[in-house]
Amino acid sequence: PDGTLIASGGVDGRVGVWPLTAAKAGKTFDHGDDVLTVSFSRDGRWVASGGTDGNIRLWEVQGQRSRLLEGHTDWVRSVAFSPKHDLIASASDDETVRLWSYEDEQQRNQIDGHSDWVRTVAFSPDGEKVISAGDDRTINIFDVNTSEIQSLQGHDGLILSVAASPQGNRLVSAGQDGSLRLWDPEGGELARIESDTGSIQSTAFSSHGDEFLSSRQRLAHAVSARFQFHSEPGDNHAAEHRPGRCLGRGQVVRHAAVAARPCISEIPHCLVQCMAPPKRVASLRGADGEDPP
Numbered sequence: 001p002d003g004t005l006i007a008s009g010g011v012d013g014r015v016g017v018w019p020l021t022a023a024k025a026g027k028t029f030d031h032g033d034d035v036l037t038v039s040f041s042r043d044g045r046w047v048a049s050g051g052t053d054g055n056i057r058l059w060e061v062q063g064q065r066s067r068l069l070e071g072h073t074d075w076v077r078s079v080a081f082s083p084k085h086d087l088i089a090s091a092s093d094d095e096t097v098r099l100w101s102y103e104d105e106q107q108r109n110q111i112d113g114h115s116d117w118v119r120t121v122a123f124s125p126d127g128e129k130v131i132s133a134g135d136d137r138t139i140n141i142f143d144v145n146t147s148e149i150q151s152l153q154g155h156d157g158l159i160l161s162v163a164a165s166p167q168g169n170r171l172v173s174a175g176q177d178g179s180l181r182l183w184d185p186e187g188g189e190l191a192r193i194e195s196d197t198g199s200i201q202s203t204a205f206s207s208h209g210d211e212f213l214s215s216r217q218r219l220a221h222a223v224s225a226r227f228q229f230h231s232e233p234g235d236n237h238a239a240e241h242r243p244g245r246c247l248g249r250g251q252v253v254r255h256a257a258v259a260a261r262p263c264i265s266e267i268p269h270c271l272v273q274c275m276a277p278p279k280r281v282a283s284l285r286g287a288d289g290e291d292p293p
Contacts, residue, residue, distance in 0.1 A: 005061070007047045009035025015049045017061055029059040029066070039088075041081045046102065048088055050076030056090050058102055069100045071107050077134075078120045084127030087144075091118035097132045097142070113140045113149045120161050125168045129185075133159035139173055141185055154181055154189045161202040165209040172212045174200035180214055 005026075006018040015029040015038055033053035040047050040061075050056045056069040056079055074093035081088050086103045097111040097118055116135035123130060130142040139152040139162055157176035164171055170190075171183040180193040180200060203214045 002044060005040070005044070007038040007040060009038045009049050009051070011035075013051070015047060015057075015059060017047060027061070029057075031055075031057050036075060037078045039079045039081055041088075041102070042083050046081075048079045048081065048102070050079045050090055054092065054094075056088065056100065058088075067102060067105050069102070069105060069107070071098060071110075072096070074117075077118065080122050082123050082127040083125055085144075087123075087127070089121045089123060089130050089132075091121035091132055091134065093117040097121055097130060097140075099130065099144070109144075109147070111140070111142050111149070113142065113151070114138065117158075119159065122163055124164050125166055129164075129168075131162050131164055131171060133162045133173060135159075137175075139171065139183070150185070152183055152185075152188060154192075155179065157199075160199060161204075163204045163212070165205045166207060167209050170205075170209065172203050172205060174203040174214055180212070182212075 004020055006020065008016045008018065009031065011034045013031050013033055013035060015031055015035055017027045019026045029047075029049070031049045031051055031053075032055075033051045035049050035051045037050045038047060045061060046058050047061055048056055048058050052075050054070075054072040054074055054076055056072075056076055058067040058069070060066065069088070069090070072090065072092040072094050076090050076092050078091040079088060081102075086101055087108065088100050088102050090098050090100065092098070095112070095114050095116060095118060097114070098107055099109040099111070100107050111130065111132070114132065114134055114136050118132050118134040120134065121130060121132045128144050130144060131139065132142070133139045135158040137153060137155045137157065137159060139159065141150040141152070143149075152171075155173065155175040155177055156179075159173050159175045161174040162171060169184070171185055173181050173183065175181075176199045178195040178198055178200060180203060181189055182191045184190055198216060200214050200216055203212055205212045
C-alpha cells in the first residue's frame with residue numbers, strides 16, 4: 001500500500017514479496033497449488049493468495065504467522081482486502097463471492113448473485129460495497145450492511161477485471177469482448193472504449209480517479225484513458241471521452257505479463273496510444289535466482 005513492495009504469485013505455488021529497490025524477492029511463501037491472485041492488506045502487514053486449491057492463505061509480511069481460509073469448492077481467482085474493515089473478499093469458480101474476517105479466520109458471508117465463474121472482486125473505497133464480475137457478463141454490487149445486490153450488464157463476453165474509483169462514484173470493467181466500460185454504479189454505463197485486438201485482462205484507476213489503466217495479454221505496456229464528467233441541461237451524467245494516453249514521461253507503471261517475468265516499466269509519453277515500447281526499469285527474479293514461470 002505504501003508503494004515499496006510488490007507481491008506476485010505463479011504456477012509454482014509460490015508467493016513472492018519484492019522490494020522495489022531490489023531485483024530479487026525479499027521473501028517467499030509456499031501456497032501449495034497454482035497461485036492465481038495476490039493482494040496486500042490495507043496496512044501492508046499481510047499478503048493474501050488464492051489459487052487452484054480453492055483456499056485463501058494469508059502471510060505475515062514481516063513475521064512468521066500464516067492463516068488459512070477454507071470454504072470455496074473450486075478455484076479462487078481473485079482476493080481483495082477491505083480498505084476499512086478486517087474483511088477480505090474472494091471470488092471463485094464455484095460461482096460465489098465470500099467475505100471473511102482475517103482476524104479470526106471465519107467466513108462472514110456468502111454472496112450467491114452470480115450464475116457462472118466469478119473472476120474478479122474489489123471493494124468500494126469506503127469498504128461498504130463489494131464489486132464482483134465474471135463469466136455471466138454481470139457486475140454485481142453487494143451492500144455489506146443490507147446484503148442488497150445491484151447488477152450492471154453490458155459486456156458481450158466474460159468480464160475479467162473490475163475496479164472502483166477512489167471517490168467511489170465510478171467503476172471500470174474490462175472484458176473478453178475487448179472493451180473497457182465506465183459505469184456510474186447508480187445510473188449504468190457512461191462510456192466505453194472498444195478494440196478489436198483481443199481481451200483486456202485487467203484495469204485499475206489512478207490514485208486521483210480521473211484516469212484508468214488497462215493491460216492486454218502478453219503486452220508490455222499499459223494505456224490509460226481519461227474521461228471528464230460535467231453536467232449539461234437535462235443530463236446529469238454526461239461523459240466526454242478524451243484520447244487515451246499514458247500517465248506521462250518518467251512515471252512508473254507496475255504490471256506483470258503472462259508467461260514473462262514481472263517487471264516495472266517506464267511508460268513513454270503519448271497520445272491516443274503508446275506507439276513506442278516502454279523502457280524496462282527492473283526485472284524481478286525468484287529467490288533462487290530463477291525466472292518465475
